[in-house]
Amino acid sequence: MSIAEPTITAQACFHCGEDCDDNPVVFEEKAFCCSGCMTVFQLLDDHNLCTYYDLEANPGISFKSAKRRERFEYLEDPQLLDKITDFKNDHQISLSLYIPNIHCASCVWLLENLYKLDEGIQKSTVNFLNREISLLINTEKTTLRTIVELLTTIGYEPEIRLEKLYSKEEKKPHNRSLWLKLGVAGFAFGNIMLFSFPDYLNTTETSLGIEFRVIFGVLNILLALPVLVYSSSDYLKSAFAALSQRGINLDVPISIGIVALFSRSVYEIVSGTGTGYMDSFTGLIFFLLIGKLVQKKTFDRLSFDRDYKSYLPIAVNVIREFGEEISVSLDKLKAGDKIRLRNQELVPADAILLSDEAFIDYSFITGESEPQVVQQGNLAYAGGRVKGISAQFRIQEEVENSYLTSLWNNEAFQNPAKELTLTSFADRISPYFTSAVLGISCIAGLYWLSAYGIEQALSVFTAVLIIACPCALALSTPFTLGSVLNVFSLNGFFVKNSLLLENFAKSEAVVFDKTGTLTQAEEAHIEYKGYELTARQQSLITSVCRQSIHPMSQKIASYIPAVNILEPDHMDEELGKGICGHMGSDQVCVGSRDFILQHTGLKEAEVPEFTYSGSLSHVTINKEYIGFFGVQAVLRKGLPPLLKTLKKRVATFLISGDNNTEEENLTPYFGDRNSMLFNQSPEDKLAFIKKLQQSGKKVSMIGDGLNDAGALKQSDFGIALSDDTSSFSPACDAIIEGNSLQKLNRFISFSKAGMNIILASFGLSLLYNITGLAFAITGQLSPLVAAILMPLSSVSVMIFTFFATRFKAQKMELRIWK
Structure with a gap:
């Protein structure tokens, strides 16, 4: 059975491009879909701003479904x-x-x-x-x-948003201090290399060369001092802090190398025994700061740590005496205030409904896709969105004490950020590396002390400390992870902290939210089964469904082709159950089976029962059963193959605040029904994540709503899905664009590849260290060898990590260029 589709000639709105239906608003021979679009055109035309329409075809915003203009x-x-x-x-x-x-x-x-x-x-x-x-x-x-x-x-x-009232938004860090430190180091490095060039060619043996050698040596010390005191201060402070806490991080051996390199260079220049290694010293700091700059690079257009304040509006309409409405900022909203909320406006704080009833959408808070009916005298929770006609409420709790804010009072949000407990692989091996370097330098020093005396012993001892400075080791992690994060961003995956990638790479369980994450309500599949509808019947059904704000009714109205819209004489709607409308002698009822039986007087045998994996709305016209409309949630593009391949490598789970109408459709992707939990509260989701972690699993969580916020924060790697990365998303470790979710399996594999590239770059940097140690232990470390080996090791590690990550990404069919 099918729907007869009438032929309609669509006319596009000159302002926004939407269809004008049968009755366009015409102005200056231009068609507009509504008076709002026409008004904007008139405003722009009056001020000679119609170039707006020349740059893009139909660039405007449609006013068909625009919210009532708020008072400001x-x-x-x-x-x-x-x-x-x-x-x-x-x-x-x-x-x-x-x-x-x-x-x-x-x-x-x-x-x-x-x-x-x-x-x-x-x-x-x-x-x-x-x-x-x-x-x-x-x-x-x-x-x-x-x-x-x-x-x-x-x-x-x-x-x-409300967050503006509590504190001015912090400006994104521009790393000004780091850039200055890099500039100082780069300036000194370039000039000292220039002053040291005669030494590389051994042209300082003449009397004139000796004089220049002294001058250049003094200049080198003067140039290197600000590099030591200012540019390298972060490393020295970090090393001191680690030693104060009786720990050793990678900055400890780096700082030892920095101090040893500077001290020996000053000694050689002052004593006249050599030209020092100031070029290597400043080059070392310069490349280390480049690595730090890469590590600090963030995605300024995203906000990862968001709370309820960035979700709520900044003001609400408060009803004063004599019914006067004034707009009041939320920080001044008090318990007992009476407010009016209109269609699509958010409930700012827990409030008692004063109107007869209201339709509240809690999907972003609880995950339940169906709006709920709230009766007079009942509590409406903060964060719900009013659907349909306006309603009056009395504030029960101030914003800070509402249910919405309690989602952020869970211990998962009070704990220090989980990345603070993470350490990089380099930091984990630094105690052993430092011990090995000190051991080798002491043994070499003792050997040369017994053979050639104290002067040669000190020379070899400091040479070992200098050449073993793990500068390339320190660069390998930030450059690799920086390159990995860059590839991720090109593919619609934005990670907050590079250290968290290790958790992502080690994921043993992946937990998905359903509504808004796996499925998209606006992309739901709708079908009609029943007697073929005439054009008149289509008009009757559409005209009735357009009067309802229930999502099911709206989907039915949009599914039926454009028809002649009628104005109902009388409407009777039970929110969440169904709607009946009278147009002349015709009666149309659309709703659940129980609603149809109650309002039409039909017998149970006359309204068939169907087993349907989705939402179902029956239709009767003049008390005759016509058929039903069924709506099934549709998985995002590319998700079926993703879920099938993903469950081969990790345990996959579905946890949703929605009902289980889609359970049958989702079972093939999650193995068994024990892996799917429905009707789960935000607290239930968080508890489930903790349970998986207590079983020893590394857990990644993907969600999109406030109801997922606690679980995202508790998980080892929380990913907020957003079809618009600039709009609100809950606190998370990463943000993924909706159309990139299908690449999740490749993202996990690429994270693992990144960890392997770090290990390979460690091996490369250790090779340089071993080569340099061979020169240092044998007492043959010349300024030329140091000047070549130390920058070469740093540059080669940067080049290796960049091309290795690009090669892996290309092999995995990920974008590597814009």
């Missing part, structure tokens, strides 16, 4: 302005706003020409990757509220 009185609060602005004086303010609707070149062009719409805007600059606009505003000519209302009018409503 709270933006006139001086105290609030102090908290959300970056700079403020008597006549200017500067701030940045996050605008999620920025999506193309036309958006950037329009937003950077806002001054043509409001003369109070002195400058507007767009960061496309971050979807942020930086504004410089003349407060004598306009206000922030006016500008935000203007942005909302043209379809670019900014998101101003």
